[in-house]
Amino acid sequence: MTAAGAPTLIVVGGGGGGLCTAITAAQHGATVHLLDKQEQLGGMLHIANGEFSGAGSRRQREHGIDDDPRRHFDDVLRISHGKVDRELAWMSVSAQGETVDWLDDLGFQFDPATPGLIHGHEVYSVPRTYWGVEHGRSVLRVLLEQLAPLLESGRIVLHLRTAVTGLLTDSAGRVTGVRVQGPADTAERQLTADAVVLATGGYDADAALRNQFLPAHCSSVLIGCLDHATGDGLVMARELGAAVSADGIFLPVMGLIPDPGRPGHAVDYREAFVELAPAYRTPYEIWVNKRGERFVPEDTTSPELRERTLLEQPDVTMHVVFDQAAVDAAPVPLIRNPGGDWDSDRFARACRDSPWVTRADTLPGLARKLGVDPAALESTVNDYNAAVAAGADPHLGRTVLPAPIGAGPFYAVTSVAASILSRDGLRVNTDLSVLTESGEPIPGLYAVGEVLGNNVFAGDNYVGGMSITPAMTLGRHLGARLAAAGHDRSAA
Ligand SMILES: Cc1cc2nc3c(=O)[nH]c(=O)nc-3n(C[C@H](O)[C@H](O)[C@H](O)COP(=O)(O)OP(=O)(O)OC[C@H]3O[C@@H](n4cnc5c(N)ncnc54)[C@H](O)[C@@H]3O)c2cc1C
Known part of the structure; x- marks a missing residue:
């Protein structure tokens, strides 16, 4: 990248967090390599309820609901027992209403019952949760519509069935790219960029890794998420000395049924x-x-x-x-x-x-x-x-x-009891730069979405929409910021 040029970014993971990062970065002028080890984009959006939350949205006003981000944040603090990362949680909550309006502008198919109160988690004080007629897949649908022209124009280069296996660094410790193994690769190859964003989701599909974070008596909880959530981004960043939270917090999801054909796993949530x-x-x-x-x-x-x-x-x-x-x-x-x-x-x-x-x-x-x-x-x-x-x-x-x-x-x-999302994750600052154990940003390495761990946004509880919405909201924020950093190198 030249000092005044548009940057090239690598976004690892095409779930809600990675898609929003890649789309926004590309729309702001960056060239993006979007990599996903799966055959299709969407990550956990394929199975998630897709309930997202945001205050002060146009849709709330249309429904006569008086709300604002401060009240949303008060609810988040109440439900999470004040245990969120206040800076990051506020950064997300304060912009989540805009994310709702953005989805609205994109033609998101809201369930007519929204905004609503949901009772699967402790209830918000006003209706500020939204979901689509096809749940998580409604979110995916509008994101894929945004992606299509960016793929066509070459602003985003998509690499599916391409697993990122490690991070590349230069002699100064700056992350300069990734090692990948794609469907046509006989050996690992390297891809370089100005910045790498880890949007690889959680670790709950890898019971051994997950159990490193759970209280000992919870090690037999069922895996209730999709198989891609094997903590790859967390492991890769940890190899570079990244700090990982270990809060020892776990709250299960209830009602999942053990799958007789797949010990340790729950019956697919979409099924029953x-x-x-x-x-x-x-x-x-x-x-x-x-x-x-x-x-x-x-x-x-x-x-x-x-x-x-x-x-x-x-x-x-x-x-x-x-x-x-x-x-x-x-x-x-x-x-x-x-x-x-x-x-x-x-x-x-x-x-x-x-x-x-x-x-x-x-x-x-x-x-x-x-x-x-x-x-x-x-x-x-x-x-x-x-x-x-x-x-x-x-x-x-x-x-x-x-x-x-x-x-x-x-x-x-x-x-x-089941685990569906990861409570712990990579420590980042408000630039979403991944931090070392000593609190220093690792240059060139950023993270967004569930790889940060849900405790950041939900404390020791579940808070409505506070996984998908921060992934999308901070993904958009990060994408715009990293693209702009190409025009003003000092911001990178
Ligand atoms: C049943 C269920 C219901 C849920 N309902 C809700 C809800 O209603 N509201 C809410 O807020 N949250 C909900 N969640 C949680 C929420 O879906 C996730 O936290 C969120 O979607 C995570 O988004 P993400 O982009 O960070 O990660 P993901 O969506 O998990 O995407 C990560 C992507 O990274 C890719 N990837 C991983 N490793 C690599 C690698 N090494 N190389 C290349 N690609 C890689 C994966 O293939 C995947 O596509 C639910 C979760 C489950 C399981």
Whole structure:
């Protein structure tokens, strides 16, 4: 690059973070090599709910919702218990409304129910969460539309099925490019650029790497994300001396079902999960741990309470226990998916023959199949039925008590705590420069998206939209900044 010329960037990873970085950089004049080891772009957008958040958006105003980034940030601090990285989180939150407007301008297909409140995480004080009619893929759709002309003009050069295997540095320690292995490469080759952006996502698909960051008793949590999330960017940067957070924080996602065909993995979230949020479905069941004991009021409106309580249960495992009457009576099926193609009939069939459902004519028989003490399960069900009869649950305080668990056949769907996104990641400054252990920026190396770790934006909790939206928002910010740095070298 000449001092006044447009820079060449390498963006590693074409998920929401990398795509926004590459598109914005190219639109601001940079030449971008966008590399992804997968056959298709999109990363976790293919499976994600795609719920993003932003305050002060045009769409909020159109819906008569009074909001601003400061109130959004107050909510983020409340829900995250103040444990976010305040500078980076504010940098994102303060611009997230603009990201929403940008998607809106691009023709994003909002679900008509948005902006809405979501109940899968602790609830915001006003509706400021948005999602598309095709969830994460709605986001991907508009990003790919933006990408197309940039590919055509050559501003972005796309390298699919091309894994970045390492970072190149010069004698001064500046990152000058990457080592890659593409589909036609018989050996690794090198690609150089003025700056490299790591947008490689998280590490949760690599259980051994993930477990380095989890509390020891959580090592059996299910993998609930796509296979590409193997922490490559984190590992590569760590080899150069990059600092990686190790906060020891973990909160599971609940409701994922162990995949009988793939030990350690959850059934694909797009296929099925157990709906536990009472805002979306009245619970007709009880949840028991491996000792056959209930452990949390099944109607709690606090996702955080149920997630933290599950972490204290043996093998972070729960069985959702119900009878035939619940199958027949519950208006919304227990098993759902984001595509909405589970109905009561499909669920009833699953109860008869799915490997995800354990069934028996008697409660002791069900308990034995689950590996639970039969006497303990019977006692728990008797106590629950007494609570239903009395209209009060003295044990846990559940108030939604629609029916006893009475006659067989009896069923259970087992669910294990799952990890879907990485809590720890590369430490960066507000330039999104990757930092060394001593806090120095590694020249030429930047990072954006889940590779930063979700604790930066969500503290020790889940905060609505606070993974996808920072990935997109800071990606756009970084892309524009790095492109501008080509015209003003001092900013790089
Ligand atoms: C089931 C599920 C639901 C979710 N729902 C939401 C939600 O509603 N809201 C929200 O905010 N967050 C949600 N998330 C999290 C969110 O989807 C991710 O945190 C976010 O999309 C990550 O974006 P990213 O661009 O950083 O990484 P990714 O989307 O993971 O993209 C990383 C890309 O890098 C590529 N890559 C990795 N290593 C290499 C390498 N060595 N060489 C080349 N390419 C490489 C990968 O192939 C991939 O395409 C959800 C996650 C899951 C699993």
